[in-house]
Amino acid sequence: MASQKASGSDEKEERPVRTPQRRRGRERVAALVEAAVAVFAEQGYEAATMTEIAARAGASIGSLYQFFPTKEQLAAELHARQLAGLAEMLDALAAEARGRPLEAAVDRLFARLVTFLEAHPAFVVLSERRNIDPQAKKRARARLRGGIEALLAGTVPPVPAARRPALAALTLHMIRVAALLEADDDTSLRGPAVAELKAMLRAHLVAAGDG
């Protein structure tokens, strides 16, 4: 088997993920990241192998390890990058939505998130991984929830502060469900089910805004 032993906050000296200086290196890393995202997305964390990731990037296994000293850290790094991107997107969205109707904000949020998940196919896989450092996980979720809360606070009408945390958490999960529906269900249901989901969430948030 493999890393067999792994669990987020461990020993193993934690040599940090290296950022290369030379241009060649930066391209290499980009290729590695892309390959890793693809392989994780296709196979899941456990089934993905470092060997395949390296091969798919056209690199040697040693090269992969030069930049990402463990499989665990590779996953963590990818996840962190994707989280940062997502959080940034949410912030931008919150800014755009300020003073705009809640309904429109929800639609927009949905659209962007679907785009994001299509662009980051490993996101769900990496988020759901057991063995993630629970601290980091909590922090990440809080960050995202914060972004959504800000969004829901600035619309017209705003969602009442008291219900915002719970509704933000709920919204986050709805996104995930939307992604799953989009991807893996009976083809004939994809469209309708996602539509129902969107309508449901929008109605619920709007009702909260009015409440």
Place this chain on the structure above:
Amino acid sequence: MASQKASGSDEKEERPVRTPQRRRGRERVAALVEAAVAVFAEQGYEAATMTEIAARAGASIGSLYQFFPTKEQLAAELHARQLAGLAEMLDALAAEARGRPLEAAVDRLFARLVTFLEAHPAFVVLSERRNIDPQAKKRARARLRGGIEALLAGTVPPVPAARRPALAALTLHMIRVAALLEADDDTSLRGPAVAELKAMLRAHLVAAGDG
């Protein structure tokens, strides 16, 4: 030889899961199943080892393989049993709900599903497994959706037939989200978020019924 990696639809003759006749055998299988559920729930499919499952059941590895010829088939068998139980429960619920208010039916559904998931801790793990035989997966989902559709068809008012498939699929996912919220999120959000989820779903279904 041993191939350690095996994935869903393979060669490998698929010797069927043996069902024992003698009482000793049936007890043994029950113990193995229980142990497997526990280990899969705790560690996930990949991290679970056949050795640990056998040990926890107080059986030898050889014994485990007597009844479940591959790890894959063990997981599939467990999953199938749990799905059957769930489907049965949905059927019973549909019968009970016939002629009763939609609202009450939804609440009941929710309550029962939460109970079910608590009683079958490996259910989510086994459902989310990639590498499942996609055919079987589709059939299973269809069966469950069917149960929920029946439920939604018999209430007063009933959910319109046209929207039933999508709403059934959606409801199924909502359950999963509820389970996740119940289990892994920020403690302070569990209660409120689940409450929001339930209210949201109920309102949406009721609106559909009225529509």
Place this chain on the structure above:
Amino acid sequence: MASQKASGSDEKEERPVRTPQRRRGRERVAALVEAAVAVFAEQGYEAATMTEIAARAGASIGSLYQFFPTKEQLAAELHARQLAGLAEMLDALAAEARGRPLEAAVDRLFARLVTFLEAHPAFVVLSERRNIDPQAKKRARARLRGGIEALLAGTVPPVPAARRPALAALTLHMIRVAALLEADDDTSLRGPAVAELKAMLRAHLVAAGDG
């Protein structure tokens, strides 16, 4: 390369060295131990590979790991066995030497130790290993020194108690040197140098006895 990660008292759950029940198993283990001793003796700890040890025992790598869960533990187990054998031998020698002349005891000790080291060619290699758990090392040395002290206490004349610990430690090292001289030096010097060593030690101990 080798253990990459290793350092005596570590994490890694320390599954204990298994002692097999079946006869076949006991023979297997004996073959593995023999092979390990040979390989460690020839190549040293780091250069020895688990693969070669298994191959030389006519076993598979998996079989080796069934009984000795890490290379580290394999070395530790071998070392412990050899230490126990040596300590036992020293105890027997101390019993034999009680009441006999110191001079004869020293000669006998020397002879037996040379025999022992010839019979346990990995002994020096395993003793000198850096990365041994220092606690265990200290205990082992103390045990051996104790055996020699007892020997030196029971002869006629006895070595004075005050000097016994230091002289026992010294004697132990002289043995090692004798083994090294016996093994790896210029052929023409082996005999004479060992003779000088023996004479030197004997004279020193006798002088201590008279003092």
Place this chain on the structure above:
Amino acid sequence: MASQKASGSDEKEERPVRTPQRRRGRERVAALVEAAVAVFAEQGYEAATMTEIAARAGASIGSLYQFFPTKEQLAAELHARQLAGLAEMLDALAAEARGRPLEAAVDRLFARLVTFLEAHPAFVVLSERRNIDPQAKKRARARLRGGIEALLAGTVPPVPAARRPALAALTLHMIRVAALLEADDDTSLRGPAVAELKAMLRAHLVAAGDG
């Protein structure tokens, strides 16, 4: 390609250790040598990595390989330098000791050797390495033994020629034991055991001189 394992007398063209002409180069080599000595002393030959040696010298690996084309040759070069230093010291000592009492010569030898070993912490590690080219090893030992023989030949009284080679070899080993005692044993024994060792050796040599 890379063969990671290389052992003593091999193919590999043996590009010689480069000696730099420019001052910058000489400084660089000095830093590399110092770093290598430290790392070998701390970690042993096998565990030491070329990467760490280079890093500790503030150089790049490429730079290290410029001067020392293999790890093996690096170790050999260090060892050779240290041996040369030691031999030189012995020669000086032999000169000083000419016509002086044997007893004093022995004490002096001991004192200088302890100093030397403290100043060259990797000496023992590099000497004990298996896989050293046996020819080179023999030559080195012979050179050292020669130095000690010369010493023992010039004192008053001199050690008889016939016993000189064996006694020189023995003395050399005693030094090593002294170093080991100094370093790794039970603290409480260090002083006394080394004292016994010194007394023993001195008495033996003096007796030889008188014989």
Place this chain on the structure above:
DNA sequence: TATGAATGAGAGTTCATTCAT
């Protein structure tokens, strides 16, 4: 049938060494 030792492919990881820049 039950048992558990045996098997070996395969996974993660390291590090000596090379070579383009």
Place this chain on the structure above:
DNA sequence: CATGAATGAACTCTCATTCAT
């Protein structure tokens, strides 16, 4: 000459699976 990314053979260790007893 210096640099450090690139390479890949080799290593330790795991675990699904088989099979002699």
